[in-house]
Amino acid sequence: MKKTSLITCAFVLLTTACTTPTAPLNTKAPRYPYIGLEKTAPEPTDFNFATNRRNISLELPEEAQEELPLFDHAIEYCKAAQSFWEKGDMDGALSSLDEAYGLILKVDTGNDPLLLQQKEDLRFTISRRILEIYTSRTTTTSFTRNAIPITINQQVQREIDIFTKKDRRFFAESLKRSGQYRPMMVKKLQEAGLPVELSWLPLVESGFKVKALSSARALGLWQFVPSTGYMYGLKRTTFVDERLDPEKSTDAAIAYLDRLHKLFGDWSTVLAAYNCGEGRVLKIIRRQNLNYLDNFWDLYSRLPSETARYVPKFIATIHIVNNLEKYGFHTVTPNTPPTFDTVTVKKQVKLADVAKAIGAPYATLKRLNPELRYGILPKESYSLRVPVGKSKATLTAMSSLRVSLPPQRAFVYHKVRPGDTLSTLAKRYGTSVKAISRANGLSNRHVIVAGKKIKIPQRGYTTKGYYANTAIPNAKRPTRHVVRKGESLWLIARKYGTTPTALKETNRLSSNTLTVGQVIKLPSPASPKARRAKKSVYYVKRGDNPFTIATKHNISVARLLDLNNLTSGSTIYPGQRLYID
Structure with a gap:
């Protein structure tokens, strides 16, 4: 039989099987095709094909197997896949298609364009068939996607040992805090059709600490960096940072995880991408020898060390919470979820003033509204959480509360000069090396580079060459100031006991930019x-x-x-x- 005839037979064989009956849901998942082959990614996997590959025997004479070209071998595997499928043997069908795909990739088409086209068509058809079989049996009748696979291998066991021994206190405290948020998370995950096990992800991410902040500036229960949070609808303004809002950040995390799942299809790989970024995982996938690959454990050795531990940590967490008594955590009593009423307000007032007006502890209001960055409500419409029964009192009190000034800036920028170190800057600005390092995500030994701008926590500075916190007395106060190198409106305002706004108004400045030698008029101060x-x-x-x-x-x-x-x-x-x- 000619090659073209054989390939045509294979197409017929594969395409006629495209309408697949509902497959058994307890079958195990295979590899999934390389994401570049299809725009629609497969559903999740719960099977490590690398350790469960089946030995497929086609019962061909040994001589024939040696003489058959690669195309013919591949087509025989396609026939075997169809036979396995008709018998309801999902793993056999997928294993056969797996072998066929590998053989097709080895075909040398030379300079024959027709053969090249046939090779690509068959490769695409096989990958499509794998997707169809895979998708058909990874969705239940209610369309709830499968739970996350729990594989207890060497890497996972190591994390179990750490959580139950060295980090036992951390795990117990995180387990206790989880009670405040998991009921809400589980409900939202169920509504989205995602595995409820994902509600334990914040234990690995943040220890269920709502204000957890990483060195990478990731914040909140789900540890969003500002850019990713913005992509998924989390606002960050002068007054609020919605990464700290448990409900809104959970909605954003679900949207992000759902998107990653549609891209990768394998939950373990999804978690790796959640930790180190989808771009990095995609680069690793594209470096594989074959155009499709197995799940997370096939990427394990190529991932950053933090991410390589991240997925085993999560699986270890799921295993432990499913076996609390075995590991001695059954005595931990989770905190109860907060109860509250929500009122819509539209006035820039201090949260402390609201608490005092309605007779509620300030700490309670802060705990219910963690997204308020400085304890001041924005002037725009805001949904304020208050203790149960305090809605009416809150609305009544708002009209009499004094409008608050906006929050003061917590830091200034410093352009690093030659010779500057974290230590000298800390001394100059009256702060600490630790505070500067934390504000910029640096290690205490980090070398700072001349020309770069860094944030300095605002706590006053008095070192020679920089202005003191105390304004110049009125008797000695000049009426003009000549701008020097490195000075800003903010520094000049501090020196003369005024504000940048007052300086801009007095000098009719349209921006904050100053030039060396520029003469600035100083506003007359009140006594x-x-x-x-x-x-x-x-x-x-x-x-x-x-x-x-x-x-x-x-x-x-x-x-x-x-x-x-x-x-x-x-x-x-x-x-x-x-x-x-």
Whole structure:
């Protein structure tokens, strides 16, 4: 029989089997085709084909097997696949197609364009058939996708040992915190048709700490970085960061996981992509020798070390929570989910003022609304969570509450100069190496590069060459200032006890950009007595320090020191009167 006739037979054989009956749901999954072959990705796998490959015997004479060209061998495997399929043997059918695909890839078409086209057509047809069989038996009658496979191998066992021994306390505390959020997560996952086991992913991501922050600036229960959070609808403004909202971040995580699943089809690979990014996983997949591959464990050795541990950690978590008594965690009592009412408000007020007005603990309101970055409600419409029964009181109180100023900036930017180090910058700005490192995601030993801009937590600075926190006394105050290299409106305003806005208005500036040598007019200040008359008074309590006081009143430390003619080295004492914005 000619090659073209054989290939035509194979096409007929494969395409006539495209309408597949509902397959048994307890069969195990094969490899899935390389994602570049089809736009529609396969459904999830729960089978490691690499360790379960079947030995297919076609019962051909040994001489014939040696003489048959690769095309003929591949077609015989296709016939065997159809036979297995008709008998309901899913693994046999998929294993045969797997062998056929590998043989087709080995065919040398030379310079024969017709043979090349036939090779590609057959390769595509086989991959399509694999997808059809695979998809038909990985969806239940209710269209709920299969649960995540639990494979206890050496890597997973190592993570089980760590969680139950070295990190036992972390696991127990995370398990306890999970009770606050998992009921909500499970409900949302069920509604989306995703495995409910994914509700345990935050244990690996954040330990179920709603304000967990990673060195990569990933934040919240589901650890979204700002860019990915934005892609999935999580807002980040001056007032709110929705990565901290348990419900909204869960919705975003479900949307992201669902998209990854449609792309990769294998839940373990999906989790790897969730951790290190889909782009990195796709690069690894594209480097494979074959155009399709097995699941996560075939990628394991090629993944970043953190991700290579990430999936085993998650599987270990699922195994442990399914066997709590075996590992001694059955005595841990999960926290109960919070109960609350939701009211829609539209006024920029302090959360602390709301708490006081409705007679609720401030800590309770903060816990119910963790996405509020500085404890100030935005002026736009906002859904505020309040204790049950406090809705009416909240709406009544809003009209009488004083409008709050927007939050003060928590840091300034510094352009690194030759000779700068984290230590010298920390001393210059009156902060710490740890604080600067944390703000920029650096290690304490990190070398900073001249010319780069880094964030400096705003806590005041007094070192020679930089301006003190205290404004220049009025008697000595000049009316103009010549801009020097490295100065900004913010630095000049701090030096003269005014604000960047006042400087811009006085000089009719349209932007914050200044040039060296530019002459800036300084606004006339009000007397200290007049300025202080507009401020609130706070009496220092035992245990207070400038940072805790400034944080409590949503102003910067520098502003607090400036209002009270203090420096970063000044001592405050219980009973001392301080002025607050």
